[in-house]
Amino acid sequence: MSQSKITTVGWQRLGGRILQTSFKTHMLISALLRLALICYGQLHDSQSAVPYTDIDYKVVTDGARQVLAGGTPFARHTYRYSPIMAYLQTLNILLHPAWGKLLYATFDLLIATLIYRLVHMEIKSQYQKTVQHLLSKFNRPRESNQSLDALDARSHPENLARASACFWLYNPLTAVISTRGSGDCFSSFFVILTIYLLLKSEHDEVRSHWLIFGAGLAHGLVIHLRLYPLLFSLAYYLSLSTRLTQTPLDFLCQILRPNKQQWCLVIGTLVSLVAFTWTFYSMYGWEYIYEAYLYHFVRKDPRHNFSLQFLLQYLGSATSVPEPSVMLKLLVLAPQFLLILYLSLSFGQFRQTLPFCIFAVAFVIVTYNSVVTSQYFIWYLALLPLCLNNFKLLSWRRCFTLLFLWLLAQALWLLPAYLLEFRTWNTFYWIGLQGAVFFATNGYILEQLLSHYGFTQFKISYRKLL
Secondary structure (H helix, E strand, O other): OOHHHHHHHHHHHHHHHHHHOOHHHHHHHHHHHHHHHHHHHHHHHHHOOOOOOOHHHHHHHHHHHHHHOOOOHHHOOOOOOOHHHHHHOOHHHHOOOOHHHHHHHHHHHHHHHHHHHHHHHHHHHHHHHHHHHHHHHOOOOOOOOOOOOOEOHHHOHHHHHHHHHHHHHOOHHHHHHHHOOOOHHHHHHHHHHHHHHHHHHOOOOOOHHHHHHHHHHHHHHHHHHOOHHHHHHHHHHHHOOOOOOOOHHHHHHHHHOOOHHHHHHHHHHHHHHHHHHHHHHHHHOHHHHHHHHHHHHHOOOOOOOOOOOHHHHHHHHHOOOOOOOHHHHHHHHHHHHHHHHHHHHHHOOOHHHHHHHHHHHHHHHHHHOOOOOHHHHHHHHOOHHHHHHHHOOOOHHHHHHHHHHHHHHHHHHHHHHHHHHHHOOOOHHHHHHHHHHHHHHHHHHHHHHHHOOOOOOOOEOHHHHO
């Protein structure tokens, strides 16, 4: 037996053991792992000069301290988040410094629950549609609830949903980031909740409009928390359309003549977004608007990060280079927005492909962003488990190759970053070069995922249907 076959058999056995374990057991194990990481972080911070806790966690905790003192969280220098984050972490001061980490780890687990329910719901729905189409070809009567006994074990909704959730639960990067105190899991939860409610509305005609309105409320909240989900809006909107957008005229009609479902989404989003934004504006005034929103449009971060634009920003801050013109800024943003428009029109018009669309858009947002840190990877890693079943065209070998390239590109960047940060070497141009390598690697990975994307396929025993 060849080495590749042995490896394949080994992975299949491991996958079988994972699938035989109940979802509740996986949740319990994952909760204990995150609790252990939080305890380790507390111990590490007390012993090491290099902290385990995220610097943003400390900033938000300081903002919470300002709130408890009757002031504004923006009195803390570099606090540039929604005041909601400071309110959530007030118990850091009143109860225990690790409270916020426990809260974010809880939302980390809630994301897995949403992934499990969403994947299970969609696979079951697609299976029932496939069975109904198969029976109609043989003039067999259609049943409202088809048995799942005819399914191959690997295509069973329960197994696929459990595997997708485990992909998130046992991802070391996401577990570490949430237990370090990053709030990105909190915002990612509401992104997935929006998708879940939109897809569920297709299966519940009685409550369809209320579910879509609820999706709008969740979408408005997450835009308030982080600006990037605003770019998901077009895909959400198009997924509720009753007709395809094939020409510019069709697109214009979609925007100017929304249907009832699209109105529910728009109204829900505006109600939530305006309510939160107006409330905090009335409390903290213009300072809140600038620090939480406008600052991110003019932000320049010369500190080393994964972004392709890092070196340009560093050189611009170190010299008297004039401010780039508006035209140059638009040219830099144009590829990103064109890609987002293409992905929204190609994959956002169908609810079956909506999870992949939002994942791909998030991937583009992070890759092209002017500042990219490890926390930003959560933006698309939280969405990847929703569409794993659509990558069956990718072989195991190719999957591991793409993962290896992604990790290798980060490792190549981390070496000069380490030498700069801890050895004070002048490695800025090296970091800029590795940022370009990381950008190119992400571009290749996205191309591979797009070219190997496919609809869910089932192995069905027709005899068991009879």
